[in-house]
Amino acid sequence: MENFIAYNPTTLHFGKNILTSLGTTLKEYGNRVLLVYGKGSVKKSGLYDRIMDGLKMEGFEVSEYGGIKSNPVIEDVDAAAAIGREHHVDVILAIGGGSVIDSSKIISVAIPVQNPGWDFFTGKAKATKAIPIVAILTLAATGTEMNPFAVVSNHALGQKSAFGSPLTFPKHSFLDPGLTLTVPRDYTAYGVADLIAHCFEAWFGIGETTLTDRFVISIVKEAMEFGPKLMGDLHNYDYRERIMFAATMALNGMTMYGRSTGDWGVHSAGHCLSLLYDVPHGASLTIVYPAWMRHFKGQIGDRIAQLGSALFDEKLTDVESIDRIEAFFKSLGCPTRLSDMNIPGEPGEALFQSMVHTKVNGGHMKMQEEDYRALIGLYL
Amino acid sequence: MENFIAYNPTTLHFGKNILTSLGTTLKEYGNRVLLVYGKGSVKKSGLYDRIMDGLKMEGFEVSEYGGIKSNPVIEDVDAAAAIGREHHVDVILAIGGGSVIDSSKIISVAIPVQNPGWDFFTGKAKATKAIPIVAILTLAATGTEMNPFAVVSNHALGQKSAFGSPLTFPKHSFLDPGLTLTVPRDYTAYGVADLIAHCFEAWFGIGETTLTDRFVISIVKEAMEFGPKLMGDLHNYDYRERIMFAATMALNGMTMYGRSTGDWGVHSAGHCLSLLYDVPHGASLTIVYPAWMRHFKGQIGDRIAQLGSALFDEKLTDVESIDRIEAFFKSLGCPTRLSDMNIPGEPGEALFQSMVHTKVNGGHMKMQEEDYRALIGLYL
Helix, strand or coil: CCCEEEEEEEEEEECCCHHHHHHHHHHCCCCEEEEECCCCHHHHCCHHHHHHHHHHHCCCEEEEECCCCCCCEHHHHHHHHHHHHHCCCCEEEEEECHHHHHHHHHHHHHCCCCCCCHHHHHCCCCCCCCCCEEEEECCCCCCHHHCCEEEEEECCCCEEEEEECHHHCCCEEEECHHHHCCCCHHHHHHHHHHHHHHHHHHHCCECCCHHHHHHHHHHHHHHHHHHHHHHCCCCCHHHHHHHHHHHHHCCCCHHHCCCCECCCHHHHHHHHHHHHHCCCHHHHHHHHHHHHHHHHCCCCCCHHHHHHHHHHCCCCCHHHHHHHHHHHHHHHCCCCCHHHHCCCCCCHHHHHHHHHHCCCCCCCCCCCHHHHHHHHHHHC | CCCEEEEEEEEEEECCCHHHHHHHHHHCCCCEEEEECCCCHHHHCCHHHHHHHHHHHCCCEEEEECCCCCCCEHHHHHHHHHHHHHCCCCEEEEEECHHHHHHHHHHHHHCCCCCCCHHHHHCCCCCCCCCCEEEEECCCCCCHHHCCEEEEEECCCCEEEEEECHHHCCCEEEECHHHHCCCCHHHHHHHHHHHHHHHHHHHCCECCCHHHHHHHHHHHHHHHHHHHHHHCCCCCHHHHHHHHHHHHHCCCCHHHCCCCECCCHHHHHHHHHHHHHCCCHHHHHHHHHHHHHHHHCCCCCCHHHHHHHHHHCCCCCHHHHHHHHHHHHHHHCCCCCHHHHCCCCCCHHHHHHHHHHCCCCCCCCCCCHHHHHHHHHHHC
16 A cells, blocks of 8 residues: 545535535534525525525525536636625535536635636645535535635636645535436536546546545446436436435545555546537546557556446456446446547647647556547547 | 544654653653553553653653553542542553553543443533643554543443543653563554544545545555564564554544545444453454444445455455455454354344443444344354
8 A cells, every 4th residue: 555644624514405414514614605606407406596585584694606518617717706706705605516516616716815816726826725615415426525726727828727735625515416306417427427436536546545446446336336326317316325325435535545546637638628518527538548558558557448348247358358348338328439530620639739738647647648649549 | 525624732752762752751741741551561561660760860750550461441530530639640651552541531531520431421510621632652553642532431330331522632752662562472463453433433424535545545555564474573662653653644634634524433343342351353344344334335335345445456346355355364363253253142232232221323324233143143
C-alpha cells in the first residue's frame, strides 16, 4: 500500500424524504442563503417551489442564481459569486447535479475574496476561506456531493479544469433517491457510466491495495447489477437508491485508500470532447475508456484482465475484459465511439489540438502527443 | 435501504513512518499535551521515549497518565481527567490500542466539566465540549481510531458500557503498521477476530443494503485472507498493514450505511465475560459468536447462510456456515468455548446474573432471560 491520508468531513443525509431536516441544517450557518441551481429541471419538477416556500416559511433571506449549464462555465460562477457577495450570504444551498454543486464549490471560495473564480484553477488565488455549502443532489453521477472536487470550463481559454481544497467539501449533502426518479434515460445511463469510470480511474492508479480493490469491485458490481435494471425501469425507487448510493461511494475517497494517485487520463481526455462538442461528461468517458484500455493494455500489466475477471466472475484476458466492459456501456445505451454522437465534420485534428492545449495526461499512464493520436484513432 | 446519516470527521494518517507529521498536527490544537497510554508495552517498545523526546524537542508541555488497563476501567479515566484539568491541556495524545483511545474519548469530554466519567454512560452528563484527541494506534482491532465509540468498565457497578458522541471522534489518528509488528500472537489473533466480529454485528443488523453488504464481505474476506498469513509470520509488515487497514474500515461507519442499527448482541454478551473474568475483548467475541448464530439461526432468515456462502465462495447452509466460521476462529488460535480460557469453577450462573444485571441485548435479535441461558449453554 502507499501511504495515504483519509479525510472526509461531509455529513451525508441519505434516504426517503430526507429533506425534512434541511431548515435546521441551514440554520447552523446563518440566515442568508444563496440558492444555486441549473437550467430548469428543478423548476419543472416542482422542487424549486417546494424548497423556496420552505425557506421563506422558516424565515430565511434568499438570493439566487439559476442557469448553471450542464457542462458548467466559469462565467456563471463569477456571476453567482457576485450575487453572493452583494447579499453577504451565510450559506450556499446548491440544488442539482455535478455541474451545480461543482460550480458552488468555486463560488464558495470566490465570495470571500475579490478574485474571479478561474484564479483558483490557475493557482493565482488560494482557498483560505469558504462560504459553507449545503447540497441537495438531483442526479446520481459525479460523486461531488461527498468530495471537494470541482470541474469547470473556461471557453475563452479552451480549458476544462479541476480544483479541490479541504475547504470545498459540502458541509452537508442531502440525497433523496426520489428526486432522481425523473432523470431522463440518457443522463441516467451517463450517471451509471460516470460512477463506474470513477472506480476505474482509482483502479488504474498507483498503489497495490487489496482491500481497496475489493471496494472498487464492490461498487462497480453494484452498478453493473442495478444499472441495467434501472434502465429497464426508470421510475423504480429501489434501483434509483442503489445507483445513487453507489455513485457517492465511487468518489468519496474510499477507492483511493492506499494509492498515491488515481490515473484520471480518461477524464482528462474526455474533457476535450465536452469542451469542443458539449458531449455530456459521462458519455465522454464511455467513448474514451475502451480506447484508453486498448491503447495502454501492453503497459499496465495485468490490471485490465484482473478487473474484467473480477467484474464478470470468470478468467478473462485483457482484450476480452475490454470487449465486455465496452459491451456493458453499450447495453446501457452509452456511446462508445465519437461517431455515435453525430458530431459534424471531422473532429480528429481539433481534438488533437485541444489535447495538446490542455496538456491531457494521466497520473499513472503518462501521455505524449503520439498517445493522443492513437487514442483519437481508437475512439473516433 | 434504511435512511442513514454518514459522518466521520477523523483525519486518518496511514502508512510507513507516518508519525513525522505528528508535531505539526498537535500544534494545531495548542502546546499543552496530555499523553495517555497503557501498561508498559509502549515503554518496552521504545515508542514512549521516541514520542516524548520529539514532543519536548518541539517545545510541547507534556503531562501524562500511564497505566490504562487492557479492559479499561472508569477509575483510570477519572484520574487522567483530573491530571488533564490540572494542567489545562489543549490536546490529548492517546498512544495505544482500543483501551487507551476509548478511555481518552471519555477523558476528553470529562475534562471540561466536573463530572466523573461514568456520568456520560448513565446520561447524567452530556458531552457538550471536548478536548481534541490525536491518536497513535499500536493495536489493530477495535476500530476506535476512526469512530466515536468508547467502551469502559465500572466494576463497582458490575457494568461494561458504551458511549459515543459526534465530539468523541479522534481529530487525527496515526496508523503506522510498523508499530504493530511486536503485538504478541494472542492479541494479534484477537484483533483479527474483533474486526470480523464488527463486520458481523453490522451484517446482522436491520436494513437491506446490497452495496454495504459487499463492503462487509470485502473486509471480512481481506481479514480471512491475511489474518492466517499474519499468524504464520507475525513480523511481516505487509500482512500487518492489510489487517490494520481492514480493522479501521470494519468500524468507521461504512458497514452501517443503509442500516438503521447493527445487532451488537454478541458484544453485549461478550462484555460480561470480560467484566467477570477479564477475558480479552476479541476472545469474548469468538466464544459468543458461534453460540449466538446457533441460537438465533432459526429467527434470522437466511443471513447466516448468505454470509457463509459469500465468505467461502460456495453455497452453504446456515449450519455449515457457522461451523466454517467457528473453525476459522479456531485456526487463528482463538477460543470458541469459555472452557478454552481456563476459568476456575462453574461460571454459568455468575454469567447469567451478569447478563441480567447489564441487560444484555441486541439491536435486531432481542434477548430475554431464556436466550441468556441458551447462549451460555452453547458456549460454556
